[in-house]
């Protein structure tokens with residue numbers, strides 16, 4: 146299964162980058178098209194395993210029903226100063242980012 | 250229709266931060282590494298929020314799958330610090346339910362596709378602030394920014410999705426009101442539209458029907474739909490649907506389809522507006538949340554949940570009619586909210602006053618039930634309706650008491666201020682709960698104050 150079919154096009158890399166919130170230049174896209182493709186080929190060796198009798202799972206711990214009770218934990222809450230301490234930009238107790246235009 | 254409802258747990262969905270974004274007097278004071286999306290933080294689901302989501306599912310006649318899980322919905326937006334929202338994708342807590350509504354005189358069933366649990370996002374505010382870094386170096390230069398408050402980030406949020414069964418804006422309004430009522434009966438959310446703890450998102454598409462008789466039996470939906478986001482009142486939802494319906498008809502009549510997109514609602518202008526289709530097709534790349542083990546219920550747990558559901562409005566209306574002999578109208582008004590219905594039942598418990606009379610007093614707002622206890626209401630009705638004449642001795646006693654407490658009015662009257670007697674008379678009427686006879690009382694007062 147690990148063949149040329151896993152070769153990604155620059156368009157696909159561009160889309161992936163967009164979804165990952167990365168801005169790449171053309172050269173980087175070209176480079177990544179090759180390297181991501183080779184990573185994919187490598188990983189797709191897993192496809193050669195016979196999983197016909199293996200049940201699908203998204204969990205490996207075997208745990209189920211892990212809850213917390215509905216209690217306020219003041220110990221772990223941060224003060225406003227602490228919450229904002231690593232923010233690049235802040236304003237009057239808010240995190241500040243470039244304007245997001247939701248509407249006209 | 251999609252509806253989002255914030256649950257009123259005391260703590261957030263996946264962390265122990267206080268869940269009170271509306272009551273917070275400052276931004277970013279109820280946060281922690283989990284709800285700020287700091288690396289390495291571990292989300293743990295709030296048991297009560299999960300149970301409440303199941304409860305709502307049951308109240309909406311849903312099936313509760315024995316196995317359920319959380320998933321990550323990946324997208325970038327500044328109000329979502331992790332770069333994904335913890336939500337539920339293919340195995341929600343409740344599926345395939347329904348809610349029956351009454352439209353005009355007809356019953357109609359609205360299918361509920363699913364009820365799932367997720368986390369709310371932070372709140373974005375758009376502002377203009379001073380910009381000291383402005384290249385022009387001008388004083389007073391400003392820039393447009395977005396400000397983020399994460400007090401709401403991670404608040405438990407239930408999403409309810411209906412089947413495409415709603416055929417008009419009026420049906421939508423009736424459905425939403427009933428859903429709101431059920432949520433309030435369950436006491437799982439304030440469902441306060443103004444505070445945004447209940448948000449409405451109609452998905453609208455229009456098509457021509459051949460015969461009105463078949464309007465509910467549409468086999469195939471139109472090949473497009475328009476979603477209107479974040480509406481915060483039933484009447485706005487109705488207006489937005491009407492606006493969209495007209496807009497779509499105008500486009501359809503030119504032989505085209507309206508563009509599939511997300512739109513906003515401008516309540517001031519009463520119009521919807523395009524919200525610039527969020528990228529091409531959204532690709533949320535859902536996958537199972539690896540940090541949260543799945544949830545598995547036993548059948549006995551589900552029946553325990555069922556036992557926790559209070560009597561819901563429809564059942565209560567039927568019982569009020571049967572048990573208290575009320576009209577359907579009276580029963581419906583009394584059960585509109587749980588508090589009033591409970592109040593009514595407490596007041597009729599003593600059986601001293603006919604249920605119909607109590608209902609009448611409450612419905613016609615003859616007394617302020619927010620200030621009066623049910624027992625107080627019963628006493629008041631008794632005093633007002635059964636005018637047992639007071640014995641002379643009782644009346645004398647009340648009058649003496651009133652005179653003793655209101656010495657200023659007594660002095661005023663004696664000094665010639667005739668109107669003071671009216672005040673004293675009023676006091677006697679009040680103390681006797683209206684049982685005193687006004688003429689007799691006045692005579693006695695005049696005699697005593699000679």
Ligand SMILES: [Zn+2]
Pocket residue numbers: 261264265266279280281282283284285403
């Ligand atoms: Zn938190």
